[in-house]
Amino acid sequence: MTKKPTGQSFSKSASYEEWRKQRYASQKERKTTFESISFREQPELVTPENGGSVKYDAELGYPGEYPFTRGVQPTMYRGRLWTMRQFAGFGSPEDTNQRFKYLLEHGQTGLSTAFDMPCLMGYDPDHPRSLGEVGREGVSVATIQDMETLFDGIDQDKITTSMTINCTATIAFAFYFAVARRRGVSFDKVGGTIQNDMLKEFIAQKEWISPPKPSVKLVCDVIEFCASSAPKFNPVSISGYHIREAGSTAVQELAFTIADGLAYVDHCLGRGMAIDSFAPQLSFFFDVHNDFFEEIAKFRAGRRLWARLMRERYGAKLDASCKLRTHAQTAGVSLTAQQPINNVARVAMQALAAILGGVQSLHTNSMDETLSLPTEDAVRVALRTQQIIAEESGVTNVIDPLGGSYYIERLTSEIESEAMQYIKQIDALGGMLRAVEEGFPQKEISEAAYQFQLDVDAQEQVIVGVNKYQEGGDQEIPTLKIDLGPETNQIEKIKAFRAQRNEGKWKQSMDAIERACVENRNVVPVLIDAVDAGVTLGEVSDIYRKVFGTYSDPGML
Amino acid sequence: MTAQARPIRILIAKAGLDGHDRGAKVIARALRDAGFEVIYTGLHQTVEHIVRAAIQEDVDCIGLSILSGAHMTLFPELLNKLAAENSSDIVVFGGGIVPKDDIVELKKVGVKEIFIPGTHTQDVVAWIKANVPVD
Numbered sequence: 001m002t003k004k005p006t007g008q009s010f011s012k013s014a015s016y017e018e019w020r021k022q023r024y025a026s027q028k029e030r031k032t033t034f035e036s037i038s039f040r041e042q043p044e045l046v047t048p049e050n051g052g053s054v055k056y057d058a059e060l061g062y063p064g065e066y067p068f069t070r071g072v073q074p075t076m077y078r079g080r081l082w083t084m085r086q087f088a089g090f091g092s093p094e095d096t097n098q099r100f101k102y103l104l105e106h107g108q109t110g111l112s113t114a115f116d117m118p119c120l121m122g123y124d125p126d127h128p129r130s131l132g133e134v135g136r137e138g139v140s141v142a143t144i145q146d147m148e149t150l151f152d153g154i155d156q157d158k159i160t161t162s163m164t165i166n167c168t169a170t171i172a173f174a175f176y177f178a179v180a181r182r183r184g185v186s187f188d189k190v191g192g193t194i195q196n197d198m199l200k201e202f203i204a205q206k207e208w209i210s211p212p213k214p215s216v217k218l219v220c221d222v223i224e225f226c227a228s229s230a231p232k233f234n235p236v237s238i239s240g241y242h243i244r245e246a247g248s249t250a251v252q253e254l255a256f257t258i259a260d261g262l263a264y265v266d267h268c269l270g271r272g273m274a275i276d277s278f279a280p281q282l283s284f285f286f287d288v289h290n291d292f293f294e295e296i297a298k299f300r301a302g303r304r305l306w307a308r309l310m311r312e313r314y315g316a317k318l319d320a321s322c323k324l325r326t327h328a329q330t331a332g333v334s335l336t337a338q339q340p341i342n343n344v345a346r347v348a349m350q351a352l353a354a355i356l357g358g359v360q361s362l363h364t365n366s367m368d369e370t371l372s373l374p375t376e377d378a379v380r381v382a383l384r385t386q387q388i389i390a391e392e393s394g395v396t397n398v399i400d401p402l403g404g405s406y407y408i409e410r411l412t413s414e415i416e417s418e419a420m421q422y423i424k425q426i427d428a429l430g431g432m433l434r435a436v437e438e439g440f441p442q443k444e445i446s447e448a449a450y451q452f453q454l455d456v457d458a459q460e461q462v463i464v465g466v467n468k469y470q471e472g473g474d475q476e477i478p479t480l481k482i483d484l485g486p487e488t489n490q491i492e493k494i495k496a497f498r499a500q501r502n503e504g505k506w507k508q509s510m511d512a513i514e515r516a517c518v519e520n521r522n523v524v525p526v527l528i529d530a531v532d533a534g535v536t537l538g539e540v541s542d543i544y545r546k547v548f549g550t551y552s553d554p555g556m557l
Numbered sequence: 558m559t560a561q562a563r564p565i566r567i568l569i570a571k572a573g574l575d576g577h578d579r580g581a582k583v584i585a586r587a588l589r590d591a592g593f594e595v596i597y598t599g600l601h602q603t604v605e606h607i608v609r610a611a612i613q614e615d616v617d618c619i620g621l622s623i624l625s626g627a628h629m630t631l632f633p634e635l636l637n638k639l640a641a642e643n644s645s646d647i648v649v650f651g652g653g654i655v656p657k658d659d660i661v662e663l664k665k666v667g668v669k670e671i672f673i674p675g676t677h678t679q680d681v682v683a684w685i686k687a688n689v690p691v692d
Contacts, residue, residue, distance in 0.1 A: 446586075450586050
């Protein structure tokens with residue numbers, strides 16, 4: 001096909017501005033505004049003249065070198081692929097142990113544990129508040145015996161395990177390490193991650209026992225313990241995931257997460273710990289949402305921002321202290337109950353953004369997660385999606401392949417500086433702990449969530465199959481049914497467990513925990529001994545309630 | 558009764574251990590913007606507390622949000638406790654991740670409607686106007 005030459009052939013604009021005014025402005029656009037999912041207005045084009053230029057040494061550097069914009073390891077995925085880590089947990093410890101083994105057999109390289117709501121809120125299965133929730137959204141683990149069953153046949157010194165648990169993280173951590181000790185695995189060989197990030201609980205996920213201040217103290221107890229005794233374990237996974245899922249923008253997610261991290265750093269420094277003694281073990285967890293380039297830029301901006309803060313604000317000397325190592329999970333909130341098979345495409349694009357963003361481990365959601373916990377088949381498709389990206393797409397061959405893109409570099413710089421603005425605002429409020437107590441991040445997120453819903457209602461944000469391209473009738477896919485059997489079993493099991501433990505040793509252990517709490521000592525070493533002597537998750541939580549008090553939702557809209 | 562003498566009063570409630578409050582808060586705001594009087598319980602309420610709040614606040618309906626999978630326990634408990642307090646005239650509806658088969662079951666025991674993710678907020682507004690009688 002040939003086109004007839006027009007009067008403008010070979011004419012060249014002298015600058016971006018001229019091009020925009022003379023050539024672009026005379027054309028028609030198909031809509032009036034072009035916004036990202038975070039309400040960010042998008043330029044039609046980025047050039048070196050409007051934010052696309054970059055100072056290579058100061059802003060990018062080489063992979064594995066400060067400020068780590070291009071990646072935290074020198075080899076990135078050419079050295080080792082990311083860890084494919086599917087979050088799993090439901091029913092009894094036996095049920096989840098089977099799912100773990102299934103995932104490992106299918107090529108998954110790390111484990112990730114979902115606990116049920118009673119575990120996450122500090123109740124044993126036989127507590128009245130646990131009724132109907134035992135083993136529902138995750139696995140029920142209330143005793144050291146449950147943890148032994150959960151990891152039966154899985155080597156704690158070979159497979160790294162991530163545990164998503166927060167206000168009771170100290171207790172789950174103690175179970176896991178007490179099991180390791182029983183098996184003769186030394187603590188310095190145990191690798192993994194515990195989420196243990198309480199500030200984002202008050203901001204977004206809303207699972208808590210005690211008020212923010214003592215909650216932060218417990219978080220830092222685990223950080224301190226790992227700094228001295230468990231060098232391969234990440235004692236905290238500072239999480240933006242839940243902040244984003246609660247409705248924040250990409251910038252809010254990044255800013256609030258980094259500000260949470262700074263609050264933990266400040267607390268640890270306040271204990272007299274040296275920055276380089278614990279900062280290398282801090283890890284992160286971000287969402288990876290729909291807006292492809294915004295997400296890639298978010299990861300790059302996050303690495304640069306954290307590195308600069310660690311060096312400039314805290315004087316970190318080690319490279320390892322400045323590296324933002326992160327897990328990512330595709331956005332659960334982006335999935336639709338309508339036409340659920342479309343979710344496979346959403347997850348694939350989000351996962352690709354995570355990899356182009358340079359994450360260290362990834363969970364891909366299953367297509368059926370808006371309907372119920374995922375079936376084995378749906379989980380397998382999600383895992384295969386990662387394997388296709390890793391082994392077929394070719395994107396892993398070159399490090400940070402989008403580095404130097406005018407658009408990506410401008411977006412990276414914008415997100416970094418907007419996040420820094422928020423961090424300064426939080427600094428002015430007295431830090432994240434105070435900001436959370438005042439409800440500042442909570443309010444910002446509520447506003448963004450409501451705005452997003454209004455945009456969806458008005459079709460300014462399109463959700464395929466929901467507010468556009470709807471189909472009559474529902475697409476049917478199989479869903480996982482969880483029966484109530486595990487609840488009854490777990491209740492019987494914990495009653496039997498309490499009946500057979502040594503009452504004297506148990507009482508001593510309970511007293512030891514309470515003393516450690518009252519005397520403001522690190523609870524972790526005490527807990528490892530106590531859970532070994534039969535203290536349960538609910539019993540430790542009751543001590544926390546007694547000594548530290550309880551927190552309830554202010555119910556702000 | 559065609560003309561509404563007063564705005565409909567709604568209690569948006571979160572029960573059990575479930576901490577997902579994005580949907581509840583967005584709906585509460587949308588209903589408030591639509592002219593209803595909305596009270597939000599905050600998270601982690603017991604069913605007793607919700608019933609007490611509903612009676613004290615003299616609401617016309619309760620919207621219970623559940624994303625933890627405990628819906629088959631909590632909805633029937635709420636309906637039973639309302640009945641025990643002679644308050645079955647309070648319309649109960651719900652929202653959250655609830656499988657279709659469970660929605661059928663819950664409607665049989667008296668839940669008037671369940672809204673799943675992807676619902677247009679104005680559809681909830683219209684449903685309340687059509688299904689919640691005001692004296």
